[in-house]
Amino acid sequence: MAKIILPGEQVDVFTVDDTVDASLPVCLGPGLVQSETAVHAIQGGLLRSQETARHWWIESNKKRYVPAVGEPVIGQVTSRHAEEYRVDIGGAHTAVLPALAFEGATKKNRPNLKVGALVYARVSLADKDMEPELECVNPSTGRSDGYGELTDGFMVHCGLAHCLRLLRPNAAALTALGQHIPFEVAVGMNGRVWIRADTIDHTILGATMITRSEHVYGDMTTALTASTELDACRRLVKQLVQQL
Amino acid sequence: MPREVEPSTIEREFVLAALGQGKRVDGRTPYDMRAIDIQLGPAYGLAEVALGKTRVVAKVAAQVVRPYPDRPNEGQFQLNLELSSMASPTIETGRLSEEEVLVTRVLEKAIRQSRAVDTESLCLLAGEKVWSVRVDIHVLDHYGNLIDCATMAAMAALLHFRRPDVTIIGEDVTIHTLEERNPVPLSLHHIPLCISFAFFEQGEQLVIDPSYLEERLQDGDMTVTVNTHRELCALSKAGGAPLPSEQVLRCIQLATAKGAEITERIQNAVRASLDALLPGGQKGSGGGGIGLDR
Numbered sequence: 001m002a003k004i005i006l007p008g009e010q011v012d013v014f015t016v017d018d019t020v021d022a023s024l025p026v027c028l029g030p031g032l033v034q035s036e037t038a039v040h041a042i043q044g045g046l047l048r049s050q051e052t053a054r055h056w057w058i059e060s061n062k063k064r065y066v067p068a069v070g071e072p073v074i075g076q077v078t079s080r081h082a083e084e085y086r087v088d089i090g091g092a093h094t095a096v097l098p099a100l101a102f103e104g105a106t107k108k109n110r111p112n113l114k115v116g117a118l119v120y121a122r123v124s125l126a127d128k129d130m131e132p133e134l135e136c137v138n139p140s141t142g143r144s145d146g147y148g149e150l151t152d153g154f155m156v157h158c159g160l161a162h163c164l165r166l167l168r169p170n171a172a173a174l175t176a177l178g179q180h181i182p183f184e185v186a187v188g189m190n191g192r193v194w195i196r197a198d199t200i201d202h203t204i205l206g207a208t209m210i211t212r213s214e215h216v217y218g219d220m221t222t223a224l225t226a227s228t229e230l231d232a233c234r235r236l237v238k239q240l241v242q243q244l
Numbered sequence: 245m246p247r248e249v250e251p252s253t254i255e256r257e258f259v260l261a262a263l264g265q266g267k268r269v270d271g272r273t274p275y276d277m278r279a280i281d282i283q284l285g286p287a288y289g290l291a292e293v294a295l296g297k298t299r300v301v302a303k304v305a306a307q308v309v310r311p312y313p314d315r316p317n318e319g320q321f322q323l324n325l326e327l328s329s330m331a332s333p334t335i336e337t338g339r340l341s342e343e344e345v346l347v348t349r350v351l352e353k354a355i356r357q358s359r360a361v362d363t364e365s366l367c368l369l370a371g372e373k374v375w376s377v378r379v380d381i382h383v384l385d386h387y388g389n390l391i392d393c394a395t396m397a398a399m400a401a402l403l404h405f406r407r408p409d410v411t412i413i414g415e416d417v418t419i420h421t422l423e424e425r426n427p428v429p430l431s432l433h434h435i436p437l438c439i440s441f442a443f444f445e446q447g448e449q450l451v452i453d454p455s456y457l458e459e460r461l462q463d464g465d466m467t468v469t470v471n472t473h474r475e476l477c478a479l480s481k482a483g484g485a486p487l488p489s490e491q492v493l494r495c496i497q498l499a500t501a502k503g504a505e506i507t508e509r510i511q512n513a514v515r516a517s518l519d520a521l522l523p524g525g526q527k528g529s530g531g532g533g534i535g536l537d538r
């Protein structure tokens with residue numbers, strides 16, 4: 001049973017029972033900060049944990065994106081500069097995407113993104129005092145790993161908690177949709193989801209499925225089991241296929 | 245505060261391509277409105293209306309004031325729109341945006357200048373005391389087509405509102421509490437409702453009840469205000485692509501049909517809510533009084 005936490009509340013993450021190895025370091029995720037000796041919540045939501053690994057984080061649904069390193073996002077190019085692109089990722093500030101942060105990009109051979117184009121990128125720098133930075137390449141391998149410019153298709157917006165659900169392996173909404181139509185999807189953690197299917201009809205079906213499936217889950221406190229979740233999503237797709 | 249960003253190329257091209265096939269990106273056809281949800285009460289004159297994901301709350305309040313010297317026999321009626329950053333993060337609090345001015349003007353035209361509220365019936369003592377009725381409209385969520393949603397909320401709230409009963413003996417005005425006497429409904433001449441259209445492809449393509457994305461991509465828009473008496477109360481078209489006259493007539497016809505549907509839904513919701521609010525025996529003066537003064 002998850003516990004509801006309000007911002008500012010002190011969270012006890014140190015008390016452990018016998019099942020947990022007390023020598024492991026405590027790992028704090030989104031929404032929790034350490035101050036001196038105690039741990040406090042800096043956002044409201046449900047306290048989640050993986051107690052055996054001593055991982056703790058706060059889960060909540062928001063519409064406003066706060067960039068964090070490593071998260072995939074969908075950004076929109078707002079301006080072009082000599083060495084970089086300015087990209088809107090829905091946060092408080094625009095992000096910087098260096099022109100060389102693409103697979104195989106060199107000074108002479110670099111991608112040409114137009115203003116208004118959408119890119120799927122990874123946040124490579126998120127600091128409270130600096131503008132966020134993005135990259136479309138894995139710096140250790142030099143591969144794009146699926147990041148890059150998005151062409152055709154359509155983009156929809158949804159809550160951040162729903163994006164997280166869609167990013168899970170075997171996400172119910174996408175699995176159920178995949179049984180009806182073939183499609184490509186890119187889920188950004190900033191509340192944007194891009195989808196492309198073979199026809200306009202199918203893309204509309206996919207886009208509506210993604211936005212409507214946000215509400216199959218009910219409120220966050222009642223956790224659905226994987227199979228009921230999938231059943232609910234299957235019913236929704238069937239309903240949408242009939243409607244559209 | 246994030247600035248408003250133009251829709252991306254992908255969104256623009258897809259919306260237009262889908263419209264070319266007579267489809268809309270949220271699965272509607274061009275002549276479908278989004279789902280309407282009307283919540284009324286628990287207080288008199290409190291309405292929350294949702295049009296798809298767009299949500300607006302309207303609250304009616306009345307107080308006794310001295311009338312304007314040039315209109316001693318008329319009560320006062322005010323509309324007040326609050327569009328804060330709660331509705332959308334791109335709206336800045338404290339600064340009057342162009343959209344806010346535009347929505348307020350259309351609302352004023354639709355409700356106040358079409359004389360929906362009978363201001364003469366709000367007079368208590370000529371030159372001395374009149375009712376001043378104010379409608380506060382708060383936008384909770386802005387997902388497109390604020391105007392339609394705001395008029396629906398305002399009209400639902402006005403229909404639902406009950407002001408305290410008064411007795412006038414000579415110069416003495418007694419205002420009865422809600423416990424002493426059943427409160428009385430406002431006298432409304434008609435129920436104007438706005439129906440908005442967005443145009444694409446230089447006015448060739450038309451959609452009703454545009455979503456936020458469609459509003460940002462449109463070539464032009466037009467808002468038609470109609471009532472159930474098949475009267476055209478107002479028509480506003482602030483710029484955008486010019487329209488052929490057939491298109492304007494078609495919009496008016498569509499709006500009349502939609503307006504009648506919505507009016508009925510609002511009236512049913514008001515009746516249901518008032519029946520629940522008033523104890524059984526008092527329905528006569530309360531729930532039954534929704535009829536229009538006409």
